[in-house]
Amino acid sequence: MHVKTLSMPKKRRNRGRAKKNAGRKRRVACELSGKLVPKDKAIKRYIVRNIVNAAAISDLKEASVYAEYALPKLYYKMYYCVGAACHRRIVRSRSKTEMKNRQPPPRRRYNDGKKSGGK
Secondary structure (H helix, E strand, O other), rough: OOOOOOOOOOOOOOOOOOOOOOOOOOOOEOOOOEEEEEEEOOOOHHHHEOOOHHHHHHHHHOOOOOOOOOOOOEEEEEEEHHHHHHHOOOOOOHHHHHHHOOOOOOEEEEEOOOOEOOO
């Protein structure tokens, strides 16, 4: 007797995760919804910002004793669950042909505080 097992279709090459043969991964909280997501499945964005907002930078430079003082930056890694990232348009759905493209999207470069590149 021959038994044929049916398997579900596979939508993504990595099944939406980056764990390969690693077993369970640590969970991280989504920044928007608070949902706990496996770290390899979460959508990650690394944010580098000035601690001081743009309006106050000129005031600080005028009041500073030092001629060339580099203001410290805030480095922060944001984790999003898939649903919240799609909702906030951090990531977007792509067609089947675009999904096969494994190149990273073009990076946005900032020159003198103005956006350039990207879309």
